[in-house]
Amino acid sequence: MNKEAIKNEFVIFVRTKQFLQFRLRGAENQTSVNIGKSDVVDFFKARDCFNNLLLQELITEKKIIIHSHSENEYTYYSYEATEPGTVNLNLITQKGRELDNITAQMMNYLKRTGLKANSESTFYFDTFLKFKDVYTRIFFTVDKFAGRVYTPVSNFHRHLRHNLLIDNEQTTSLDVATMQPLLLGKILYSKIGINEYSEWINSGADIYVMLQQKANLQTRDKAKKRFFEILFSKPSDELSKMFGSADWINWINEFKGAEIPKNPHNKHKVHSNLAWLLQNTEVSIMRSVWELLIKNNIPFLSIHDEIVIKKNDEHRAKALFDEVLKANFQYYKLNCKEVPEAPPEPIMQDTIINKITDIQAQSVWNIQELEFFFSNIKLPTEPIKFNEYSIIKNVSVFIDCHLATIKFNNGKKTFLPYLERLQDLKKLLEKINLN
Numbered sequence: 115m116n117k118e119a120i121k122n123e124f125v126i127f128v129r130t131k132q133f134l135q136f137r138l139r140g141a142e143n144q145t146s147v148n149i150g151k152s153d154v155v156d157f158f159k160a161r162d163c164f165n166n167l168l169l170q171e172l173i174t175e176k177k178i179i180i181h182s183h184s185e186n187e188y189t190y191y192s193y194e195a196t197e198p199g200t201v202n203l204n205l206i207t208q209k210g211r212e213l214d215n216i217t218a219q220m221m222n223y224l225k226r227t228g229l230k231a232n233s234e235s236t237f238y239f240d241t242f243l244k245f246k247d248v249y250t251r252i253f254f255t256v257d258k259f260a261g262r263v264y265t266p267v268s269n270f271h272r273h274l275r276h277n278l279l280i281d282n283e284q285t286t287s288l289d290v291a292t293m294q295p296l297l298l299g300k301i302l303y304s305k306i307g308i309n310e311y312s313e314w315i316n317s318g319a320d321i322y323v324m325l326q327q328k329a330n331l332q333t334r335d336k337a338k339k340r341f342f343e344i345l346f347s348k349p350s351d352e353l354s355k356m357f358g359s360a361d362w363i364n365w366i367n368e369f370k371g372a373e374i375p376k377n378p379h380n381k382h383k384v385h386s387n388l389a390w391l392l393q394n395t396e397v398s399i400m401r402s403v404w405e406l407l408i409k410n411n412i413p414f415l416s417i418h419d420e421i422v423i424k425k426n427d428e429h430r431a432k433a434l435f436d437e438v439l440k441a442n443f444q445y446y447k448l449n450c451k452e453v454p455e456a457p458p459e460p461i462m463q464d465t466i467i468n469k470i471t472d473i474q475a476q477s478v479w480n481i482q483e484l485e486f487f488f489s490n491i492k493l494p495t496e497p498i499k500f501n502e503y504s505i506i507k508n509v510s511v512f513i514d515c516h517l518a519t520i521k522f523n524n525g526k527k528t529f530l531p532y533l534e535r536l537q538d539l540k541k542l543l544e545k546i547n548l549n
Contacts, residue, residue: 120161121168125177127157127205129195133238134206134252146181146192154191156207188382203249210255216404217263221254223413224265226281233277242266259378260393261401268417276451280413280424288428288435289420291447294345295321297392300443302362305369311362316444316507318535319515320523327518329356334523345392348385399442406434444507478525481517484536488513491543498546500539513539 115123131147158165172178179194213221225246229235242253255264267278278285290296299315314324326337344353349367357363370385377390396419403421407414412431415422423431432448439446497507506512516532523529 115161117163117168120158120163121172121177123161123202123205124157124168125172125195126200126202128178128193129199130201130203130205131193132195133201133241146179146194148190148192151191153207203245203252206252208251208255210257211261213256216401216408217254217256219408220263220404220414220416221250223280223415224254224267225250226413227267227415228279228282230277230279234274235277236271236274239266239270260390261397262393262418263416265415267415267422275417275422278415278422280415280422284425285415285422286425286428287417287420287422287451288432289417289449289451290439291449292321293396293419294392295341296443296446297395298345301391301395302365306361306365309362310360313508313511314515317512317515318445318504318532319512320519320529320532323519323523324515325357328358328360346385346389399438402438402441403435406438407431410434445504479520479533481520481524481533484540485517487540488517488536491547493543494546498542500535500542506539509539 128147128149131149132145135147154165154169158168169178169180173180176196179196181192181194183190183192211217227243227246229239229243246253253266256262257264267275270278275287276285296315299312302309303312303316311321314321320334322334322337322341325331325341326334329337329340331337331340340353340356343350344363344366347353349370354360354363354367366388369391370387372387373384374380374387374390377387379386379390400416400419404414404416407421407423410430412423412427412434414431421431421435428450432450435448439448493509493513495509497505498509500506513536516536519532520529520536523532
């Protein structure tokens with residue numbers, strides 16, 4: 115291959131990388147793509163030539179642009195092909211972990227993906243559907259960081275997923291509500307034993323409301339933002355002060371700064387330790403779910419803590435998913451997504467006015483009656499079976515967390531399940547005392 119042919123193929127290589135970047139939501143407007151130095155070296159080495167001179171010629175000829183930025187003493191390079199043209203998936207070497215029996219079967223299931231006729235889609239997803247049988251491995255990645263599975267389905271826009279088909283059959287999905295807070299509660303209990311955060315989680319409390327109260331924040335949304343800072347930001351004395359130097363916050367800060375050789379990003383992103391542990395824990399749990407589905411011949415598509423299955427397989431899949439979750443969590447909620455989620459719309463002034471009117475029209479719950487009942491009854495000190503799926507380990511904490519949640523959100527439909535759980539517990543305790 116002569117020099118000009120190699121240069122032309124490198125431009126196609128860059129353009130193909132740019133195209134594959136469209137799998138990432140929000141990347142539609144990005145013109146350049148990060149390409150590792152080793153990938154560039156390998157490209158030219160495979161063609162028995164020195165890359166620096168040819169790269170400089172391509173820049174001079176304005177066929178590519180190379181951008182650079184530094185972060186944590188590392189320099190990253192992104193490449194941009196300046197003109198539209200062909201792409202060639204044969205030039206791409208798949209990255210990530212090697213497939214095992216479970217992930218290999220999941221890749222086979224991916225080939226059975228389809229879309230309802232005339233459904234809204236994306237250019238990237240349409241390309242995947244066209245080439246899924248030939249280039250399946252290109253579209254299926256098990257990342258090296260924690261073993262998460264990434265496919266065009268996992269990156270498909272949420273409000274379009276109700277159009278997905280498996281074997282040309284209608285689908286539904288099952289996902290774990292607030293999986294990251296649940297995982298953190300599980301991890302903290304295993305590392306430091308009994309702590310207030312894990313108690314909140316195990317009682318079924320709204321974790322963001324509890325954090326809002328603990329840190330005296332104005333809104334639940336601010337508490338949610340703080341929660342993700344806890345997970346993904348660098349160790350912070352500010353967070354320790356905000357949450358009263360709680361033992362669980364102190365453990366998180368210490369763990370984020372620890373040397374964890376198993377974390378592939380530990381050297382240049384030490385604070386990624388907790389994200390790495392959370393994702394590893396999630397993958398471990400979900401692999402148990404995937405394995406059961408495969409053993410029971412239920413095809414599925416994976417979206418991290420969510421699975422897409424055929425509508426006809428919903429009840430069998432839910433039973434298997436529940437089996438795994440019960441073994442890992444004291445409290446959890448498994449959602450079945452029947453109704454498609456609409457894309458976000460801009461909030462106009464009249465919409466805000468309508469929302470205020472709706473809030474004013476909401477009924478106010480009679481919380482005082484529940485408070486009076488629970489304060490005047492002897493509460494069990496041992497765990498009790500709440501329903502078929504859950505056990506309340508600490509009844510007192512369960513009540514306190516749920517009361518706090520509904521006080522902060524009195525009359526809001528979203529939080530009605532917290533009121534209903536307290537009402538159910540009231541009935542259960544009345545029966546226990548009668549006996």
